[in-house]
Amino acid sequence: MQREYTFQTSPETAANPEALKHFVARAFGFSFSEINHVQVLKRSIDARQRKVKINLKVRIFVQEDFVEEKIPLPEYKNVSTAEEVIIIGAGPAGLFAALRCIELGKRPVVVERGKDVRARRRDLKKLNIEHIVNEDSNYCFGEGGAGTYSDGKLYTRSKKRGDVNRILQLLVGFGATSQILVEAHPHIGTNKLPAIIQEVTKTIREHGGEVMFESRVTDILLIDQEIAGVVLQDGQKLTAKKVILATGHSARDIFELLYKKDILIEAKPFALGVRVEHSQQLIDRIQYHTSDRGEFLPPSSYSIVKQVHGKGVYSFCMCPGGIIAPCATSPGEIVTNGWSPSKRDQATSNSGIVVEVRPEDYRKFGDSPLAAMYFQQEVEKKAWLFGGKTQTAPAQRLVDFSNGKLSRDLPESSYKPGITSVELGNVLPDFIYKSLQQGFREFGKSMKGYFTNEAVVHATESRTSSPVRIPRDPGSLEHVQIKGLYPCGEGAGYAGGIVSAAIDGEKCAEKAVLAMS
Template identity: 80%
Template sequence: MHKEFSFQVSPETAANAEALKHFLARQYGLPYDDINHIEILKRSIDARQRNIKVNLRAQVFLKEDFQKEEITPPSYKDVSKAEEIIIVGAGPAGLFAALRCIELGKKPIVIERGKDVRARRRDLKKLNIEHVVNEDSNYCFGEGGAGTYSDGKLYTRSKKRGDVNRILKLLVAFGATDQILVEAHPHIGTNKLPGIIQDITKTIREFGGEVLFDSRVSDMLITDGEVTGVSLKDGRKIGAKKVILATGHSARDIFHLLHNKGILIEAKPFALGVRVEHPQALIDQIQYHTPNRGEFLPPSAYSIVKQVGGRGVYSFCMCPGGIIAPCATSPGEIVTNGWSPSKRDQATANSGIVVEIKPSDFAIFGDSPLAALMFQQQVEQKAWMAGGKTQTAPAQRLVDFSRGKASTSLPETSYKPGVTSVELGEVLPAFVYKSLQKGFEEFGKSMKGYFTNEAVVHATESRTSSPVRIPRDPATLEHVQIKGLYPCGEGAGYAGGIVSAAIDGEKCAEKAVYTMN
């Protein structure tokens, strides 16, 4: 017999199986010797009070042995001779679309402009050390897309969009820890993700799919309003009646291609700001109300939202125990993002702190569907200029930033290309700068100790979401003009992270396949 309970315990009890067994026996009147196994189903931390608690949901097996579920990939069959579906982009949306195509009996041809994980690492090293930006191989483009180096945050509010647990189980089947099924805010870690991505690619190929690296799409082939395939930069043409476009939020050339061909796209509001780095120990002290978090609590995250002058100012992609990375996709721009290893054991914590950008803000670029993109690009280029025309990021201490004062010195940060002191009011749009100045002061009122010159502000955090939406029919998921074209994932404006992109990839694959049968 087994029973399910939800309860709160101290972090020490949660970390000790024997202590947890004693607690359950006392709390629910269970015979201690009858408890054979305690299986934790969900875990979260409640740090709202000084006495921190861990929320647990668990199955308790009484006089019954526990058999752990073995999570394996679906029973894929060979699709090498099946009808083909082109998938442009090998990020989470594209890879999960490809797996779903195989599961449903169609052959995916995944076309990725970037390199495989192993070759991609060399380009990332050049970016960090030599400041050389490879437009096709960087933190955004290559095997696994931006997801490979995003640290694998899997928390999503998109539960109405699809089966989140299915995506998490697939990730476990391909090598992720099964703790992502348990944690309230699961993450995999940048050091673990590449191997998982490689296993997915290997599986696609093993069952008859194709994955083409170093292959940039240069044109969409369309006849009488229907897609017939794609052309590649090297001159190759690949034909198919269905194309899933999963190119991510930074594939600006694809947005320009669609616009130049008269294919409908729309400017979309997004958010833009900076990436802020604090000592992780300071964030732990603030969040856990203790000088030392001890051995039973993980490095603390934070999530905060304020309204400043009618605009949202909020944290984005917070990385406990992580580093800041250079994520430019073209020379002449600076873009920052953050990631954490699986143990989140770095000395610093970082987060994007961004301001909502409204249509009226990018109206300076007219009514072009690329107006928001141009606004985003302009800020990134100003950061590059201010940083000395390298990947060195313009930066400022946090209190200095809010007071409009240039920092006379900067501490060493985790951003490997380096930082240089710049008054960031010269880089950011005035309304973004002023919103952030006030926002940081408001953050400090809610999180005592956050507003400190120990923290460093790096410009810019600008790739929060796509500045373009590619409209599609909500029923068929096809583009509203082009039959057989399925805009998908973050780049099309229909996802906001690994899990939601993977869900959207599967949905687009299903729609594409069902109309072929």
């Protein structure tokens, strides 16, 4: 017999299978010996009260054996001789689009400007140590896209867009821990993601698909407003009647190409700000109401939003037990982001703290559909100039930042290229600077201890989402003007993270294949 129950218990009980079994037996009227297994289906943390509780949904097996089900991958077909679909970009949207094409019997040809995971690591080392930015191989471009070296957060609010659980199950099939199916805010970890991404690429190739690295697209071939193929940097032409455009939110050359070719794109509001770093111990103390979280609670995160001067100021991509990384995609710019390893065991936590950027804020760049992108570029370049024209990030202590005071010195930062003391009012647009100054004070009122000069503000956090939207028909998902072109994922303005990008990739693949039949 199987029964399902939802309840709260202590972190100690939730972490100990034997103690959990005793708890369930007492709570729901079973004898301990009757229960063969307690399977945790869902787990979340409730830290709203002084005493932290764990919310659990479990399935108990009463006088019945428990056999753990293995989640199989779909039965992928061999598509080596099938009609081709070109997919530009090997991030989550592009790779999951390729897998779906294979399921549906079409041959994906994935074209990626960056390198494979192994070769990409060497360029990341040069970026962190020598401050050398490779425009085609960095934290954003390469096998797996920005997802490979992201925090690996899998939480999404995009449940209305598609089957989130299907994406999570596929990730488990490719090597992710099955705990991502249980946790309310699932997370893989930067150290685990590369192997999973490599397994996805291997599967695509084993079933007749193609993944081409170091192959930047420089032109899109059109015949009478219909897709005919693409041209690569080396002059090679690839022909196909369907192209899925999944380049991510930092492929500015693609946005410029579309604009140059009069393919309709639009400026899109986004958000821009800074990345702030606190000690993880402090954030734990604030969130868990204790000086020591103990061994049974994970490093805590936070999510906070305030309205300041009529604009939203909010946390973005919070990374507990993580580090800040340099994410520039071209020389002459500073871009920061954050990630955490699977255990989230670093001494610091960090989060983007950003301000809404609306059309009136980038009006000085005119009516160009690239106006928001130009605004974004201008701030990133200023950060580079004030940082000393290297990847050293301009930084300021948090209270000093809000008081407009240059920091005399700076604490250690997890940002490997290093930080330098700068009054960030010289870097950030005035409306963002003033909104953040007040925003941090407001955060401190909600999270006692957050507003401290031991925290460090790093500029800039600017790649929260794409500054461009590539419009598509809501039914066919084709570009509104170009037949056979499927704008997809974060870069096109239709996703915001690994899971939502993967869902969108699958949807675009389905529509492209349907149109081929």
